[in-house]
Structure formats: C-alpha cells, structure tokens
Amino acid sequence: MKGMVYIMSDTIAAISTAVGEAGIGIVRLSGKDSIEIANKIFKGSKVEELKKAENRKLTYGHIFDPENKEIIDEVLIAYMKEPYTYTRENMVEIYCHGGIISVRKILEIVLENGARLAEPGEFTKRAFLNGRLDLAQSEAVIDLIRAKTDKSFQVSLNQLEGNLSKKIREIRGILLEMLAHINASIDFSEEDDIDDIAYGQLEEKARIVRDEIERLLKTADRGKILRDGLNTVILGKPNVGKSSLLNSILRENRAIVTDIPGTTRDIIEEYVNIDGIPLKIIDTAGIRTTDDIVEKIGVDRAIDMVEKADLIIVVFDISSELTEEDFEIIEIVKNKNAIVLLNKSDLPRKYERDYFEQLLPGKKIINTSILKGIGIDVLEEEIKNIFYSGGVNIESDIVVTNMRHKNQLVKAKKNIEDGLEGIQAYVPLDCLEVDIKACWENLGEISGDTVSEDILDKIFSDFCIGK
Ligand SMILES: Nc1nc2c(ncn2[C@@H]2O[C@H](COP(=O)(O)OP(=O)(O)OP(=O)(O)O)[C@@H](O)[C@H]2O)c(=O)[nH]1
Ligand SMILES: [Mg+2]
Structure with a gap:
C-alpha cells in the first residue's frame, strides 16, 4: 500500500484556506514536482526564481500566467523540501490576497502547469501513507x-x-x-x-x-460528546417557553418568541459552549395535535429528534393546568435522559413540584422563569453534572x-x-x-x-x- 505508484508520482494542489472574504488565502502544493511547477509561475523581486530561494523561507514576488505573461497576484511564497514537510513530499505554499478570485486563479494556473486537484484529505492521506502520521493521528487532524x-x-x-x-x-x-x-x-x-x-x-x-x-x-461516551456535541432537544407543548429557553442559553434572540401557541414550526439547531462542553441544542415545534400541515410536520420532526437525543430538556408551564398534551409528553420522556423545567414560575402556580416528582420519578426538576432569567444557571450546572459524572478526567486521560x-x-x-x-x-x-x-x-x-x-x-x- 505504501508504495502505490500513482500516489507518489503526481503533484496535487488545493486552496487550503476557507472560501470567502479574508486578508489572505493560501494555495498549497504537494508532490515531487511542486517546486518545479511553482517555479514556472513565479517571478520574485529580490530572488528571481523560486528554486533559488532558501528552503522554508518566504519570498516576495508575483504569480503570473507563463502563457501570456499576465500577472495574477502579488504574493509571498515558500517551498519546503522533502522529507521534513507535512506530507513528507516537496511542498509549496502560496500566500495571496484573500477572497475568492485570487486563490481560484492561482489554483487554475497551478493546475494548468502540471498539478492535479487534490481530493478531500489527500494532503493528510499522503502524510499517513508516507509514515508521517498514523491513522488515529490523521483522524485527529480533522477533529x-x-x-x-x-x-x-x-x-x-x-x-x-x-x-x-x-x-x-x-x-x-x-x-x-x-x-x-x-x-x-x-x-x-x-x-x-x-x-x-x-x-x-x-x-x-x-x-x-x-x-x-x-x-x-x-x-468513549464523553469523547463522542466532545467531538459531536451533546445532542440536546427542548421539548414541550406550545407556548411553554421553549424558544425563550433556546435564546436564553444562546444569549441571543435566535428564535422567534411570541405569546401565540405554535410560533415555532420547524427545528432550530445551534451550538453553544457550556464551560467547554459543546451543546448542540435543538428547539422544536410545540407538541400538539394540529390541522396545520406545516406545523404537523414540525411536530413529527420534534418526536423524531427525541429518539436521537442524548438529553431532553422538557418544559412545562407551571402557571396553567396540565393538559392532555403535557401528559403525552410525560409519556414520551418517561424512560429518557431528561431534565424537567417548570417554567413561568414568576406567575401564580397551578401545581407544585412534588406533584411532578410523582409523575416523572427520578428526574431532575428545576423551577425556572426564563422570562426573568431565573433557574438557567441551575440547568447549566445540571448539564455539566451529567457530562462529568463517571469521573473521566478529560484533562489528562x-x-x-x-x-x-x-x-x-x-x-x-x-x-x-x-x-x-x-x-x-x-x-x-x-x-x-x-x-x-x-x-x-x-x-x-x-x-x-x-x-x-x-x-x-x-x-x-x-x-x-x-x-
Ligand atoms: N411569565 C412568563 N412568561 C414566559 C416565560 N417564558 C416564556 N414566556 C412567554 O411565553 C410565551 C411563549 O414563549 P415561547 O418561547 O415562544 O414558547 P414556545 O414554547 O417556543 O412556543 P411554541 O414555539 O409556540 O411552541 C412568550 O410570550 C414568552 O415571553 C416565563 O418564565 N414567565
Ligand atoms: Mg417556539
């Protein structure tokens, strides 16, 4: 496998920076001919030819099209001689102006002059095949x-x-x-x-x-959460304060909040960082029976989400009597990993939390007023407890x-x-x-x-x- 001829013989190139407006962009080459190829399209001011520049040192100059001598961009360029490079092959990096035009044009010229477009991950794959990284290390790069x-x-x-x-x-x-x-x-x-x-x-x-x-x-469980985020679904009937909770955890007005039941009709997903724990938090359409087709799809999606969730935050409104919908939701989360919020506790209560302790025994129950910002800290603390229980020390293990x-x-x-x-x-x-x-x-x-x-x-x- 290590000696696969095609892998070693061609030179690959790609844009290595993210697409979009930016100060600089980087086009990268790797392979036997990368220095040759870059040499053909570069003209330096102090050091004329790239080949004459020093290994691993930035050189100032211009990239041009050798066919019509047209200048493409003003750049800094460096070559790195094998084997002490990321891929263990000859490499070149061209630092040009950011944005989409310059990097694309430079990549085009590079490809016209003998390189081939790299496949996803191919630089790292070469690093692996050439023995620079082992497989687990290569996978860590993407992580x-x-x-x-x-x-x-x-x-x-x-x-x-x-x-x-x-x-x-x-x-x-x-x-x-x-x-x-x-x-x-x-x-x-x-x-x-x-x-x-x-x-x-x-x-x-x-x-x-x-x-x-x-x-x-x-x-591994904690590891998966660190990598993919703790998949957290906010569930409850309409108007209990689910979107308010999402906004409060994100500390921004991400979801629309109104006093009209059925405001959220689709899934809203966001990432948030709670003391280093990545939380993928999902606001859902309030669970109820509805004739509105769009809302109904939203409700079905919410129930799907529950199946895939690591954690459910289930929200009830303590200021109004429980309804049939609430009891349905209680059934859904009964055997799931769930934290119960009794929200709107700033208003006169229709029941007490002991009542809920009987309905959902063993679940953590928190009184909140999302409107007044009360109880959110307790919720975040509880999420941390869930993550850290089990005693794995991710700092050193x-x-x-x-x-x-x-x-x-x-x-x-x-x-x-x-x-x-x-x-x-x-x-x-x-x-x-x-x-x-x-x-x-x-x-x-x-x-x-x-x-x-x-x-x-x-x-x-x-x-x-x-x-
Ligand atoms: N008094 C009081 N009102 C709240 C509280 N939390 C949310 N509300 C209000 O309740 C209403 C509904 O809030 P939302 O966050 O939109 O509720 P939702 O659960 O997302 O509703 P749907 O998207 O319709 O399912 C809004 O008017 C909020 O301001 C609270 O703790 N106390
Ligand atoms: Mg909502």
Whole structure:
C-alpha cells in the first residue's frame, strides 16, 4: 500500500484556506514536482526564481500566467523540501490576497502547469501513507479543525500527538507477547506442568489487555460528546417557553418568541459552549395535535429528534393546568435522559413540584422563569453534572472520541473476553491463538497498522479539500 505508484508520482494542489472574504488565502502544493511547477509561475523581486530561494523561507514576488505573461497576484511564497514537510513530499505554499478570485486563479494556473486537484484529505492521506502520521493521528487532524470548544480541541491535540496510538501499541505489544508465548508453548505441549505455567501467564496478560481496553471504552461516551456535541432537544407543548429557553442559553434572540401557541414550526439547531462542553441544542415545534400541515410536520420532526437525543430538556408551564398534551409528553420522556423545567414560575402556580416528582420519578426538576432569567444557571450546572459524572478526567486521560475507534475497541474487547474464557477452560493453545490474533488485528485498525484501502478511502473522504 505504501508504495502505490500513482500516489507518489503526481503533484496535487488545493486552496487550503476557507472560501470567502479574508486578508489572505493560501494555495498549497504537494508532490515531487511542486517546486518545479511553482517555479514556472513565479517571478520574485529580490530572488528571481523560486528554486533559488532558501528552503522554508518566504519570498516576495508575483504569480503570473507563463502563457501570456499576465500577472495574477502579488504574493509571498515558500517551498519546503522533502522529507521534513507535512506530507513528507516537496511542498509549496502560496500566500495571496484573500477572497475568492485570487486563490481560484492561482489554483487554475497551478493546475494548468502540471498539478492535479487534490481530493478531500489527500494532503493528510499522503502524510499517513508516507509514515508521517498514523491513522488515529490523521483522524485527529480533522477533529482539530472541527473542534467546537477548547476541550474538544485539547482532546484532539492529545490524539494528534500520538497518545492514543501509543496506548494501542502498548496493548498490542502485550498481545504479541501472548502470541509468542502460545507458539513457544505449543512446541512443548507434551509436558503438563509447562502448560499450567503457560495458562497462568496468559491469563494474567489477557486480564491486563481486557482492563486497558475497558478503560479506553469508558471514555468513549464523553469523547463522542466532545467531538459531536451533546445532542440536546427542548421539548414541550406550545407556548411553554421553549424558544425563550433556546435564546436564553444562546444569549441571543435566535428564535422567534411570541405569546401565540405554535410560533415555532420547524427545528432550530445551534451550538453553544457550556464551560467547554459543546451543546448542540435543538428547539422544536410545540407538541400538539394540529390541522396545520406545516406545523404537523414540525411536530413529527420534534418526536423524531427525541429518539436521537442524548438529553431532553422538557418544559412545562407551571402557571396553567396540565393538559392532555403535557401528559403525552410525560409519556414520551418517561424512560429518557431528561431534565424537567417548570417554567413561568414568576406567575401564580397551578401545581407544585412534588406533584411532578410523582409523575416523572427520578428526574431532575428545576423551577425556572426564563422570562426573568431565573433557574438557567441551575440547568447549566445540571448539564455539566451529567457530562462529568463517571469521573473521566478529560484533562489528562486519553479520550476515545471517534466512533470508528470505539467500534474497533468493542470488537477487540469481545476477542479478549473470548480468549480469557478459553484460557480459563484450558482450551488447546492453538485455539486461543485465533482470538488473541483477532484482538491484535482489530486494535491495529485504530492506529492503522493493519487497515484496508476501503477504510482509508472512507476516512479521508470525510476531510475537507486542502487538508
Ligand atoms: N411569565 C412568563 N412568561 C414566559 C416565560 N417564558 C416564556 N414566556 C412567554 O411565553 C410565551 C411563549 O414563549 P415561547 O418561547 O415562544 O414558547 P414556545 O414554547 O417556543 O412556543 P411554541 O414555539 O409556540 O411552541 C412568550 O410570550 C414568552 O415571553 C416565563 O418564565 N414567565
Ligand atoms: Mg417556539
């Protein structure tokens, strides 16, 4: 796989900065000919030719079209000689004026002069194929770019530094020792006492492997939230204050609030950062039976959202009697992870919270007045509690944030448990080998030590172009 000819032979190029108005834009090249190609289209003021400039130093000049000598833009340019680059190949970066025209024109000229447009993630894919990053590190690159809070960024950076891969390699090292042990013991299996020692030692190692895998798996739920956000749905019947709550958490007037029931008719999604926890918060149409087709679709969507939610904030109006709709909503959230808000508690109450403790036993109930800003801090505190319960220290622990990694760990855990059972039942050593080997391979797919081309394509196609 590493020696794939086409990957190494062509030179790729892409715009590496975001599209839109900006101070500067960057066009990036990677591959054997990138310095040659850039040399053809660049004319410097002090150093005429790019090739004569110093490695890794910015040079001032102009990009021009070699065909008609037309000047495209004034730029700074740098080349970086292999192998000490992001991709381990020759690279060039052209810093031009921001906005869409300049970067596009420069990219066009680069492509006309011998480069090919990079696929999404292809720079990072090359970094992986050339051994600069392992797979988990490559995946951390995209997570860094997409990180929604400081904490998510920190966890991804930790993974980019190779800490997850290092842990995986440690565990694989133990499995390799077990495999060696099994192979050595198979040769001596006539002698019973050697077998006993072999099984004892294997059991000890298998337990260590299982515990380590479990420890990593424990971080995965929180890891997923850090990466994708805590999927939080605000649910309730019309007019109870759902959109007011969204606005209050966002601290801006995002959703329309009126005293007309049925104001929100579609889903509104926003991200918000609560002390480092990324919250994806979704305001929904109030749940009620309605003849309005648009509103009805909104209500159905709201109920769909509940199925996918990590957390539901369910809102009731304490100033009016509960209705049939409220009882329906109580049924919907009964067995879900939900926080109950008894809103409009600034108005005279029609019932007390003990009543709700019976209707929704075990749920956290908070009296709020969103209008007056009362109780929102208690809600935010509760969201933090939910996230931090379980005692994983995301500051220092290795956190599994990626679903693909989690799935591999689940498979590996099953393998080692099967292996452990086999060891305890004294099954023949060569039968054990199968489980241990499978565990070793499944873990290898996390770091990319064993991985198929299909999986690679899938992972890198998820990247943005230019990374
Ligand atoms: N007195 C009082 N009024 C509130 C409170 N929270 C919201 N309201 C009012 O209740 C009305 C409805 O608020 P919304 O936030 O639009 O309610 P909603 O649940 O989004 O309603 P739909 O979108 O129709 O489902 C508005 O007039 C708000 O100002 C509160 O704590 N106390
Ligand atoms: Mg609303």
